[in-house]
Amino acid sequence: MARPRTQPRSVEHPSPEECSLQAVLEALADPVRRMVVSQLTRAGADLSCGAFDLPVSRSTATHHFSVLREAGVLRQYYVGTTKMNALRAEEMEARFPGLLRALVAAEEREHAAPVS
Structure with missing residues (x-):
């Protein structure tokens, strides 16, 4: 029989002071991760991992969320x-x-531009 959790699940995050420009730019260099940021911005609300429309598998999406x-x-x-x-x-x-x-x-300009 599984023991009940005594504490809610939590996820570790860096403080803003710990965030380096290098790490942020490297994270945002990937097009899938830029899609995540764009979709969150357009939604104007928090989204569950399954709510994103991404062209990758679920496990790969999990990796992208972790990097961000x-x-x-x-x-x-x-x-x-x-x-x-x-x-x-x-x-x-x-x-x-x-x-x-x-x-x-x-990102929005790039996706709105006609493909040559």
């Missing part, structure tokens, strides 16, 4: 057994002003 979390771009938390994802937009704006806004705008 470890870089400080995402905050992940549990609601029951569901892992939720929140964009740390205010913290990133304070640490790296304009970076996420510029990234999302560039």
Whole structure:
């Protein structure tokens, strides 16, 4: 018989001061991770891992979420057994002003441009 958990599940996150520009840029260099950030921005709300429309397997998506979390771009938390994802937009704006806004705008322009 499984013992009940005495503490809720939690996920470790770096503080904003621990986030380096190098780690954030490396995390955001990947197109799938940029898709995650763009989808969170457009949603305007926290999303469960399964709510994203990504062109990768579930296990690969889990890796991408971890990279974004470890870089400080995402905050992940549990609601029951569901892992939720929140964009740390205010913290990133304070640490790296304009970076996420510029990234999302560039991503939207790139996907809206006609393919030659």
